Amino acid sequence: MMSLFVILVITVSSMMRE
Structure with a gap:
């Protein structure tokens, strides 16, 4: 579950960085 x-978080961070 933690991995998910x-x-x-990484996916959201990537979108926010764009």
């Missing part, structure tokens, strides 16, 4: 959360 980490992936979600």
Whole structure:
């Protein structure tokens, strides 16, 4: 479950960086 959360955070961060 933690892995999923980490992936979600990275995805959101990538979108915010754009």
